[in-house]
Amino acid sequence: MRWINRRPSRGATLVLHCLPFALLIVAYLIGSAIRLEANPNDKLLPSLATLADTVNRMAFQPDPRTGDYLLWSDTAASLWRLFAGLGISTALALVIGLLIGLLPVMRATLAPFIAFVSMVPPLALLPILFIVMGLGEASKIALIVIGVAPILIRDLSLSAQALPREQIVKAETLSASTWLIGLRVVLPQVLPRLLTSLRLQLGPAFLFLIAAEAISADSGLGYRIFLVRRYLSMDVIFPYVAWITLLAVIGDRLIDLARRRVFPWSELEGAR
Amino acid sequence: MRWINRRPSRGATLVLHCLPFALLIVAYLIGSAIRLEANPNDKLLPSLATLADTVNRMAFQPDPRTGDYLLWSDTAASLWRLFAGLGISTALALVIGLLIGLLPVMRATLAPFIAFVSMVPPLALLPILFIVMGLGEASKIALIVIGVAPILIRDLSLSAQALPREQIVKAETLSASTWLIGLRVVLPQVLPRLLTSLRLQLGPAFLFLIAAEAISADSGLGYRIFLVRRYLSMDVIFPYVAWITLLAVIGDRLIDLARRRVFPWSELEGAR
Amino acid sequence: EPKKDFKVAWSIYVGWMPWGYAADTGIVKKWADKYGITIEVTQFNDYVESINQYTAGAYDAVTVTNMDALSIPSAGGVDTTAVIVGDFSAGNDAVILKDGATLADIKGRNVNLVEFSVSHYLLARALDSVGMSEQDVKVVNTADPDMVGAFQTPDVTAMVTWNPMVSEIVKLPGATKVFDSSQIPGEIIDLMVANTQVLADNPDFGKALAGIWYDTVTVMASDTPEGAAARAAMGAASGTDQAGFEDQLAATKLFAKPADAVGFVTSPDLSKTMDHVRGFLFDKGLLGSGAPSADVIGIELPGGAVLGDTGNVKLRFSDTYMKLAADGAL
Amino acid sequence: MTALTVERVWKEYGDQIVLENISLEVAPRAFVALVGPSGCGKTTFLRMLLGQEQPTRGRILLDGAPLPPEPGPDRGVVYQRYSVFPHLTVLGNVMFGPELRASRRLGRTFGATRRRIEEQARTMIGEVGLEGAETKYPAQLSGGMQQRLALAQALMMQPRVLLLDEPFGALDPGIRADIHVLMKRLWNEVPMTVVMVTHDLREAFSLATRIIAFERTRTRTEELERYGATITKDIVLWPPRVAGQRTMFEIDTLPGRDDPALFAAPSGTTR
Amino acid sequence: MTALTVERVWKEYGDQIVLENISLEVAPRAFVALVGPSGCGKTTFLRMLLGQEQPTRGRILLDGAPLPPEPGPDRGVVYQRYSVFPHLTVLGNVMFGPELRASRRLGRTFGATRRRIEEQARTMIGEVGLEGAETKYPAQLSGGMQQRLALAQALMMQPRVLLLDEPFGALDPGIRADIHVLMKRLWNEVPMTVVMVTHDLREAFSLATRIIAFERTRTRTEELERYGATITKDIVLWPPRVAGQRTMFEIDTLPGRDDPALFAAPSGTTR
């Protein structure tokens, strides 16, 4: 039988799913054991015991200096920024993306500019951003917005434009004004697509968040990672990276779940 | 007439295209004038004259230390890394993405792992990367690969899976083996899509390049930006950022042109 | 075990620019050839990354401050020897206030600095000098390349950083330098350190490093056209020009003569300085999360005296190679 | 009085002349079938009637007044596909037009207005035979049901002119026969003029009161761009069908409706 | 000898029984039309003949040997859509099968082999009436031309069995008539057995030698899952058509081919 037609059984699929993760863990353990043998104080690949110890300290012991549980206070700070950044980006994308997608005049005005802006490397403009927005939360949120919003706007305006012209004409024959077409025909149909774009932007959003927190912060996941990087505390960095990845995966799943719940018809559409 | 039906004329479109760019420039000039009046030594928003001066120095005067024309040597160094990184990512995406898209066994093994890896924030793993890959070009290229390849792989495997099952069956009735299906049916049809994904990853690739060059390099666009950032030399940073943006836009156009030239049928497909 | 190929990392800072210049102008090659070895010199833009790479074993030697040498490689179990004491900061690190004339005005403010760096140490010493402690301010971690931009934002009112940022910031309207490292002379020391084991197995490597260094600083410190050219080149490499570079140099006590450096490390002040430093690091939990006291890591001083645990000596100040240079025995 | 007047209309896209000097008078409550080979400009003509495109020369009058330059609620349309909104249920689709008309701010109605519209919509859904599917989304309906839905949606606005662009082209023959019966009934009951584009001559003959054929008269390659299509046939069906009246001669519900003699049209006009 | 034998085949998807106890013998060079309401399992049956799906119970034999468990070059297929490769030109599509067969490493041939295949392909392209379109891509062809291309592509492999799944469902009536003539000619000339799924009874009657209807006999909602479709009709056409022979009674090129009496099948099978 051709390989293309060979489907692993249920059990085999599960085993195959886990295989690369298992290999990764084994490789880590071996690497760690080798390095720790050479230097018992080695910090690059800490042992499982050290990792467990650190996780316990960060997540379940109050920090002696501030009394906070560091992992949770960092997570709270970062997630707040992330939500704010993504929320603002989404709102911007909805307004600007719909305007571009809907109105030829706005399209002529904004589309080339947005295409240009989406190519600007945001990290290089950080100094300006800090001076304009200050060093507080605003500039961190702004970095996420600058990094994420142009992509979302472009995606949204493209998917608004991709709606069959016939639907718009049809709505006009049903007495819709431009406003009503935007509100009742285009908006509801691009929302599911917006959620999908948002999922794809979760990774970049975390990236910008970490970059912003590395510049100036007093809490946050990125702050902690860059702070402890000063003394190569990989026993903190590894759990934090794993935690960020887990958060991103959970966010991804939640957004997809929300899309399927709130827009059941978008699933049907895909199933056809 | 509804706004949705109003189309600006040719000339008006051109004017509208330029409008936001013009506004941006004017805003800059005003801001610059105000700041320079308050403090003639202000470095944040240098005057046009200073900018022109710097561009001239960076691009057309040999650096006294090395005899290089800095802008060009930086560009050459960065583009080389970018090409290498994107090239390796593309090659990986082709091999792994096709395997995942084509073979159920590989899909079971790699798809969840790639989904997980694509959520890991690459910047947080920089120290490991530098230690494993050394500080030469390898680690900078590797950062681009780590940031870009998972997305490309996922995109490619999804578009391979999106090919109608009927085509695969049809190829089997035409005596194709798994290998020939991959080579002659799936590969040529996902290549145009790969080029499109690649375009979308140009921005992120530049981002990772800059981040890598910020850590250790002795030339490159990102290196220069981070070097002069300590002095807030915006007269260098602004032209460099504009130049990077321009390079990204040109790259974007070139890839799209290549797609249309090499895969003329992919255009027809879209036009239907 | 003895080996022939060595890797040295340095990062962009006024006191370490000679390393880049030496690599560019062939001084490194000259000395390496002399001892029949090869030395690869790598420039880092990111100081912390260079130390991390050294700590992880990717490099044999690295440029680092006395404090970071103790908190990063030594606390990470890498036995480290200071081969060359290049300079100490005499004004390169500073506390700068906006709208404040004296250090006492810092009370209650947010202070932007790189946490756990020498800036943090400088702040602790500064506060100490006016009877305050870190409880009286709030520290906000801020990346060093962005200090100049950050200072211009309204919510930043106090900052601790180093050159070249300090010289840029003091030019800004409203900025006042209220404390700098010249007030704690000799406490912030810029070193070239190497892995003790590597050094023990390959003394030639240490000799080559010393040879390179003093060859280069001799040119650089000389008041000749070659000296000026060297300073201009170093200025350009660090992103400024000759004048800017000489400004920074003025705030640096460079040991251009090996004998001065030997004198500095063998003076009893070093022990006092390191005691301050380890106290600070222990306070911040940077000597290891389970460290019972500041004594966990032993610091060996020239002559063999040890500060702290003699069974766990991980940082050694050595005058061996500088002495050889002073004696012209390289 | 004439419902639709087309006066010497030309349509060009850039250099290409698509329609050439079309003049036409359509009586109120007529059912015009528009046939012609692919690419001859049938859809373009319909688009001009809809107001989606403007004639290059000439003008179109509706009940004597010039046609507004954009689509509006007086002219309904049903396309071959994309005719209903995928994000609205069947009920939502049918209520959509009246709701938009009633609420210019939100496009949604509440309370009594909503109940009234919903009642009308349910009646209309019954008319087209979709009762029971009110809460389904279009993707859950078969092609035939979707086109019924599109008809119901368009009819809710009580358009003066209903424009159909190959509305049943994508349907299976069995379903198509059902929907023809429905279409005929609706045309009899609702006061409107219908213009329908079709590729299927049989359909044209079984539904329309008048059949108009567009065709290019010059088909040499070098002439294709320079000359557009014109009306080559204009057949008024005999015995005449009149909306609202059942004639004795009404043939299409009889078993013999597919008598081949009736649709032995000259070859070439069916594609 | 029997070309296709289906022995007590059941097909279930999870709990749902789709096909129930199908047994069938198809003679070599027969042209079987498979009709039945939507969702009754016609495509599923075809997929099993193709080897794309396996029967849950029972077995299928081809010339007495069990069917290989995956599609292969002895069975060709033409779908309603997706039947040709969009990235290959017409010539490329037709040459594709022989090229794959000739070159197992690259899937491309050169020199003499290539010339031989190209020549065969051009002949086949001529057969199906696509000469002149050799360098076009499928997206540049009309639906009818694409289906001709799909036929040509499948026939190049000289399959023993040709499976067609509503191959002409998406075509305009005029084009469909043309392609029926072509299909009939090819079936006469190429030694193969044809199984065609169709919704269109007229098509079934005008092409096939034998018509098989699938239907669910129990249609109460609670029974739908538990009982699958079976063969409810098996009509051998009279006068018999035999491949390669023209009978006196050959009716379908005569004008009377659409005589309604012939296809007044019981309602319900065309849905």
Ligand SMILES: Nc1ncnc2c1ncn2[C@@H]1O[C@H](COP(=O)(O)OP(=O)(O)OP(=O)(O)O)[C@@H](O)[C@H]1O
């Ligand atoms: N927006 C446009 N720009 C340029 N040419 C167009 C445009 N719309 C249609 N055409 C051209 O006008 C001609 C008529 O097209 P139209 O769609 O009206 O034909 P049709 O009779 O509806 O064909 P079909 O039966 O295939 O639907 C075609 O040659 C087409 O290429």
Ligand SMILES: Nc1ncnc2c1ncn2[C@@H]1O[C@H](COP(=O)(O)OP(=O)(O)OP(=O)(O)O)[C@@H](O)[C@H]1O
């Ligand atoms: N892969 C599958 N998994 C589960 N159920 C399936 C699958 N494929 C088909 N079915 C079910 O099997 C039944 C028969 O489907 P099939 O496509 O064979 O019908 P059909 O007769 O070809 O219908 P149509 O005329 O609409 O093409 C349907 O109820 C369908 O939902």
Ligand SMILES: [Mg+2]
């Ligand atoms: Mg049309």
Ligand SMILES: [Mg+2]
């Ligand atoms: Mg089917």
